[in-house]
Amino acid sequence: MATGSDKPIPTATFETRPYWEGCKRRELRIQRCAACGHNQFFPRLYCTRCFSDRIEWIKASGRATVSTFTIVRRPVSPAFADDVPYVVALVKLDEGPTMMTNIVGCAPEQVAIGMAVRVTFEDWSEEIAIPKFEPA
Ligand SMILES: [Zn+2]
Numbered sequence: 001m002a003t004g005s006d007k008p009i010p011t012a013t014f015e016t017r018p019y020w021e022g023c024k025r026r027e028l029r030i031q032r033c034a035a036c037g038h039n040q041f042f043p044r045l046y047c048t049r050c051f052s053d054r055i056e057w058i059k060a061s062g063r064a065t066v067s068t069f070t071i072v073r074r075p076v077s078p079a080f081a082d083d084v085p086y087v088v089a090l091v092k093l094d095e096g097p098t099m100m101t102n103i104v105g106c107a108p109e110q111v112a113i114g115m116a117v118r119v120t121f122e123d124w125s126e127e128i129a130i131p132k133f134e135p136a
Contacts, residue, residue, distance in 0.1 A: 006079035009125050015043045018057045023129040028060040028119045030097055041097035062119035064091035064133060067098060071108045087111050091133055105134030 012020040019042075022029035030041045035052035046053050069089035075081045087103040089111065103111045104120065117133035124130050 006077075007124065008079070009128050010130075012127065015045055019043050020128055022057070022059070023121055023131055024123075024127065026121050026129075028062045028093075028131055029057050030060045030093065030095060031055045032058045039093075039096045041093070041099055058095075060093055060095050060119075063094045063136065064099070064117050064119070065094075066090075066103065066111060066113055066115040066117060066133075067092050068113060069103060069111050071111075089133070091117055099131070102132045103134070104132045110135075 010016075010020070019029050030039055031043055032039050032055075033047035033050060033052055034054035034056050036047060036050040038047055038049040039058070040048050045055065047055060067090045069087050071085050071087055072080075072083075073085045075084050080086075085108050087108045089101055089103050090098050091101055091103075092098050103115075103117060104122075116136040118136040119131050120134050121129040121131055
């Protein structure tokens with residue numbers, strides 16, 4: 001029988017380590033380009049707007065709006081069997097970037113496009129905390 005510990009846990013890389021360190025400290029970090037001011041997520045080595053490598057990390061507000069979502073009723077693997085039904089959503093951060101995430105803290109049927117949400121974190125290991133969003 002699979003358990004939650006069987007879930008695939010992300011591994012921090014050179015590009016993503018500041019992001020995961022932030023999550024562990026309950027800070028949602030995104031990148032800002034020092035050359036053009038563009039905010040981006042997920043982490044990259046270069047700005048996706050101007051290709052500068054002058055990338056800085058900033059703490060995002062954690063506030064976002066649900067852009068779209070789906071309710072997962074059949075688990076993608078036995079490791080997620082205890083989680084269904086759950087919500088997979090795209091949320092637009094107040095700072096601009098879009099994140100794929102889960103909406104938690106309410107029934108899946110209560111999630112709606114345009115809903116205001118805020119970040120919360122779920123510890124999956126000693127190094128990794130997963131950002132999820134809940135009704136604001
Ligand atoms: Zn840029």
